[in-house]
Amino acid sequence: MRSQRGAGRSARGGTAGLAAVVLAASLGLAACGGGDAGASDGTFIAGHSEPDHLMPADTTSSYSFDVISELFDNLMTLDRGGRAVPLAAESVTSDDQRTWTIKVRPGQRFHNDEPVTAQSFADAWNHAAYGPNGMAANDYFSHIEGYAAMNPEDAGAEPEAGTLSGVDVVDQHTLEVTLNDPFSQFPLLLTYPAYAPMPKAGLKDPKAFDERPIGNGPYMMGGEWERNKQIRLVAFPGYTGPRKPRNKGVTWKSYSSADTAYTDLRAGALDVLQTIPSGKVPEARKVLGDRFITGEAGTIDYLGFPLFDERFADPDLRKAISMVIDREGVNKAVYNGDYTPADSLLPSIIPGHRDGACGEPCTYDPVKAKALFDKAGGFEGTLELYFSNAQPTYAQWMRIVANSLRDNLGIQDIEFRQVPASDYFAMLRAREEKGPFRQNWEADYPSPQNYLENMWGSGDNRMGWENEEFDALIAEANRTGDEQKAIELYNRAEDIAIREMPMIPLWTWARQAGHSENVGDVTVTPFATGLLAHEVTVK
Known part of the structure; x- marks a missing residue:
């Protein structure tokens, strides 16, 4: 099973099989109805796409x-x-x-x-x-x-x-x-x-x-x-x-607009919104107060490399690019400081996450990055950066990454390839990309296997990366009924993927939800279950 997502059912919005997962902040349909309809009949209203x-x-x-x-x-x-x-x-x-x-x-x-x-x-x-x-x-x-x-x-x-x-x-x-x-x-x-x-x-x-x-x-x-x-x-x-x-x-x-959904939430015409648009989060914190729900999610953004292009064959080159990405700077500039810079291939809510597992390759260090870059022989030709148009934030952080690549590694010829969300994952499946590409993953179920095997396993991963030792460790972990032993094996496989860095972990998303005064006991989980609708009480 190779379940790859791309913008996250992420938080929330999968359409994949994996196919595109588009943020709830960017999808939905036109609002209907209005008023605090749930307040009088014991029902409530939740918004989504x-x-x-x-x-x-x-x-x-x-x-x-x-x-x-x-x-x-x-x-x-x-x-x-x-x-x-x-x-x-x-x-x-x-x-x-x-x-x-x-x-x-x-x-x-x-x-x-x-x-x-x-x-x-x-x-x-x-x-x-x-x-x-x-x-x-x-x-x-x-x-x-x-x-x-x-x-x-x-x-x-x-x-x-x-x-x-x-x-x-x-x-x-x-x-x-x-x-x-x-x-x-x-x-x-x-x-x-x-x-x-x-x-x-x-x-x-x-x-x-x-x-x-x-x-x-x-x-x-x-x-x-x-x-x-x-x-x-x-x-x-x-x-x-x-x-x-x-x-x-x-x-x-x-809803077709997350902004419209948020406006309805503020007005009391919507009772629960599981994903508040990033641009509205600072306001939502103030307006909603204790009705603003936040916490780490299970979705990580990554930057993958097309290893079928020999220009990206050297792991030192890939690590150099990782080390000039200021994850905390992007987090503050684009995501209000609410996301978590990645220090592992797994988010912290997943069993097997280890703080600092990625170590130096995920640490912003332009000087060491330049040394690795030169050791790898640099990069020739146009560096194309691929991302979909599903979210304006994708273009924002890609521009920041491109500026760092120019300033710190001297890669001047950089072009952006912004692809319609409907075509993006078909392009990646066909391996038509010619440069680093944005990708993400939200777990189908909270297991390190669901991230590691589905995203890095030989044969179906989008990078064209193959490693027999990695695959063998995943297979051994899958076979064992001892949970702790399995996690140790998954971690050993993770170490191999970090060592070769065919795909760079960037940051873990945050849950940013909210609810109206009409309802209480609202829980939005970081898993596929999302909103626990049956627990919601109507006032």
Whole structure:
């Protein structure tokens, strides 16, 4: 599975499969409605950008996840600390990290009153993994035995199988799942929205299911999906799980402008906004007071190198470029000092983060950088810097980086390549870039494996970097059931990536959210779960 994101479901806005993830600060749809609608009927209004799909397996967008995560209970969920804990499952266990026994909690029902069984999960996963169905999250099932037979490498070939051979329904409440290789992070993977169950009605008419999902979660659809306007959810009275809503419902309103959403928040016409535009953050701190929510996120920005271009082959050159980037200076100039300069390939909220792991290569030191640059033979030709137009901040910090490269390394011929967000990741997948490129990652689940293997693993990474020792350490870590030993192995792999620096870590994003006076108990997690809508209380 290679889940690469680019602007972050980041905080919040994935569209990838990885494909583009665009900041909520830059996306959304026109506001609808107004007034403190949630104050009188026990419901509240949250703002975000328009989702692409509501079929759990047909999206990798955080805007879709906002809705899906409340409509569905996955087998596992994340606790406040980012650890996988049972939700629709009673237990998920394995003796060898390859064969997993899953016990589904009895007594659950879909919103149409159909029982939730082990078959409900098996059917959903088979539908998602079957290549011809074209599900956006199809490759999230690639760890399961039989996936390759359902997804032939030749695009024109017929699949050899219609179901995952590694998924066996033992009885009404038991699944046995066999993976291609031992994978200790599998319980975390089960928290990903694509692993939600489907009722028989959804399988019978997937198109209708995408428009009006029938889930097993604490909320159900409160009407039709009003495209480019809103999605209304109401509390499901038959819910028997642990996420019992403390409110009567939530309406997800779509915005095309984050500034408009913030204006509505200030006016009390919007109750929760998960991403406040960077330019509005200083004002939001003052206006919202204790209703301003901040904290470190799980998204890191990186600068990758096209190693298939021999001009970038020397690690010393790549380290020199890293060492002339004043991360704290960019943070203050562009992000109000709220982001965290990267000192590791992993954000601090992820198990395995080590303070200062990146060391000297991530430390601003123009003098040492110039020495490394000269040792590497310098750089000839035009240095092209690639980024998308999804956020104005990308161009801002790229200009700062370019000025430092000119002033400290003497690279004078620098050109910017600002690419439409809709085309940016297709360009990177095709390896059409001719210079360093902006990239980021927000975890699908909070594991060092999700960052390191998906971003640096040989074969599918966007840099063209390959290292057998790195891959072997990741594979060994994936196999071990000892969490501490696995982290040690992931860290050893991280050290190799830092030593060769095919991609530079820059800074970790900050959560910058806010809520109105109409609601309380608002929690926005740094994980894919985002807003814990069921915990919100309406005053």
